[in-house]
Amino acid sequence: MAPARRRPITIHDVAKKAGVAFKTVSRVLNNEANVTPETQEKVRKAIKALDYSPSLAARVLAGSRSFLIGLLYDTPSSYYIHNIQIGALERCRKAGFHVILEHCNTEARNVASSIISVIKNTRMDGVILTPPVADSREILEALVAENVPHVLVSPPELQHDVSCVHMDNRRAAFDMTSYLMSLGHKRIAFIKGHPRHGAARLRLQGYMEALESKGIQSNSALIKEGNFRFRAGAEAAEQLLHLKVPPTAIFAANDEMAAGVLTAAHGLGYSVPSALSVAGFDDIFYASITWPALTTIRQPIAEMGDGAAELLLEQILSKKASASGVSSSLSFKYELKIRNSTGPAPSKA
Numbered sequence: 253m254a255p256a257r258r259r260p261i262t263i264h265d266v267a268k269k270a271g272v273a274f275k276t277v278s279r280v281l282n283n284e285a286n287v288t289p290e291t292q293e294k295v296r297k298a299i300k301a302l303d304y305s306p307s308l309a310a311r312v313l314a315g316s317r318s319f320l321i322g323l324l325y326d327t328p329s330s331y332y333i334h335n336i337q338i339g340a341l342e343r344c345r346k347a348g349f350h351v352i353l354e355h356c357n358t359e360a361r362n363v364a365s366s367i368i369s370v371i372k373n374t375r376m377d378g379v380i381l382t383p384p385v386a387d388s389r390e391i392l393e394a395l396v397a398e399n400v401p402h403v404l405v406s407p408p409e410l411q412h413d414v415s416c417v418h419m420d421n422r423r424a425a426f427d428m429t430s431y432l433m434s435l436g437h438k439r440i441a442f443i444k445g446h447p448r449h450g451a452a453r454l455r456l457q458g459y460m461e462a463l464e465s466k467g468i469q470s471n472s473a474l475i476k477e478g479n480f481r482f483r484a485g486a487e488a489a490e491q492l493l494h495l496k497v498p499p500t501a502i503f504a505a506n507d508e509m510a511a512g513v514l515t516a517a518h519g520l521g522y523s524v525p526s527a528l529s530v531a532g533f534d535d536i537f538y539a540s541i542t543w544p545a546l547t548t549i550r551q552p553i554a555e556m557g558d559g560a561a562e563l564l565l566e567q568i569l570s571k572k573a574s575a576s577g578v579s580s581s582l583s584f585k586y587e588l589k590i591r592n593s594t595g596p597a598p599s600k601a
Contacts, residue, residue, distance in 0.1 A: 261304045270298035281348070318375035319349045321564060324367065325382045326358045327446075329480045329508055331536045332553060336382055336405060339557025347565050352376065356385050358448065364394035371400055377568045378402060380560045384448040386416075401567040403560045408450020410581065415567065417559040417582045421451045424549045424586040425458030426465075428503060428531055431588060433466055436597035437501040437529060441474040443488045443513070445505035452480075455505045455533060474499055478509050485512025493520050493528070500528065500597045507532035507539045507548055514542055514593065525595035535589050544592035552584050559584070 263281075267274040272291060279287050280295040287295075298304075321344050325333045333353075341351050352374060356367055371379065378401030385391060386404040392414070395402045404416040432440050442459045445452025460470045473495060476488035485504050489512065492499055504510035510532030514524060522528045524544055532539060535550035559582040566580075 261302045263304075265302055266295065266298045266304050269302060270294045317377050317568070320374060320376050321349050321351050321561065322354050322371060322374070322376040322379040323351050323382070324354050324356050324379055324385045326356045326385050327382060327449075327480070329506060331508065332480075332506075332534065333382060335536070335553035336380075336557035336560075339554035339559070340380060340561040341557075343558045343561035344565070347569075349377070349565065351561075356391075358384050358388055358391075363388070364390045367391060368394050368398055368400075371398075376400075378564045380405060380557075380564055382406075383451055384446065387448065387450045401564055403564045403567075405556060405560050406451045408453065415563045415580050417556045417563065417584065419551055419556070419584045419586055421454040422458040422461070424551075425455040425503075425505075425533070426462045427458075427588060428533070428549055429459045429462035430465070431590070432501045432503065432529060432531060432594065433462065433468070435501075435529065435594065437499075438468055438597070439471075439474065439497065439499040439501070441476065441492045441499035441502045443476050443478040443485055443502065443504040443509050445509075446479045447477075449480075452505055459503060478505060480506050480508060482508050482512040482515075485509025486516040487512075489513040489516035490520070493517065493522065498528075501531070501594070502528065503531045505533055507534045507536045507546060510546055510548065510593075511538070511542055514544075514546070524593055527598060529594040529597075531594055535587075539589070540591065542593070547591045547594040548589050550587040550589050552586075556582075556584055 263274050263277050267277045270277065272295060276287060276291060277295050280292050323337060323340055327333050337353065344351050354370055356363060380403050382405045386407045404414060406418055407416050410416065410418060429440060442456065444456050463470050476491060478484040478488055485508065489502060492502060493516065502513050504513055510530055513530050517524055517528050517530065524530055532546050532548040534553065535548045539546040539548050563580055563582065
């Protein structure tokens with residue numbers, strides 16, 4: 253005769269062992285603040301003793317939350333969103349929340365209403381907006397109107413009533429351009445990021461301000477369109493290196509495009525860095541293994557994802573949405589990573 257199957261442990265079993273109401277157990281599981289430390293400890297000891305592991309469905313039924321966080325994106329750089337996701341996932345997992353990736357076409361008509369519909373249908377507790385979703389005033393206003401907790405990643409400008417994580421993209425680009433000028437480069441080209449990204453515009457601004465600070469007039473022939481993709485970097489580099497007087501340095505607005513620059517330069521017979529210096533932005537995982545290793549700006553992308561999740565969870569667990577005027581921001585530092593893709597300007601330049 254087969255042994256009887258063990259009855260699953262329920263939240264009511266935990267409540268009975270801890271000597272509290274099952275709603276109190278629910279509050280502890282949901283990380284709610286209105287439970288005394290002593291009661292929390294009794295509940296956690298009961299959970300451990302019974303080896304109780306609540307399912308997501310049970311937690312949803314026990315409270316008003318779905319424990320789902322939306323990560324909204326519309327970016328051509330898969331490396332960027334992957335690293336944001338890594339940081340957000342880790343932080344949310346520790347708090348018992350799950351992350352849903354949701355692609356948004358920010359150029360589509362009625363994009364804001366579509367996002368609100370998705371949030372309602374999935375019962376997301378809040379959302380993290382990455383660029384260029386974070387740049388959309390229409391989307392932000394819709395979230396405020398619906399009182400949806402939200403945090404922006406790298407918005408084009410800081411606002412006192414909106415929670416966000418950010419880094420000084422303008423200053424970082426200024427510093428990289430200044431570094432290239434310190435090596436003797438005067439003809440420094442720039443490959444822009446996606447035109448819908450506020451951060452991309454700030455990086456272009458920093459590049460131009462650095463040139464101006466040294467009395468070097470920006471040259472439109474040395475500024476090329478880009479979209480954060482490898483191919484865009486390679487194509488822009490080919491155009492630049494076929495100029496009658498080519499640049500001695502190329503600064504790309506992200507590492508993926510900078511890798512494209514390196515490939516194009518090698519294909520055209522340019523020695524890097526003796527004939528051409530190349531710099532990028534982000535310090536993604538392969539920046540240190542390109543040939544030569546890429547000089548770039550380290551943007552702490554995963555840490556920013558973690559910080560965005562932290563701010564959003566604070567809103568959700570305190571039941572205070574950013575839309576209500578309660579906001580906070582986290583500022584992250586960048587770092588110039590000097591590697592072998594940059595060097596002194598050629599003496600004939």
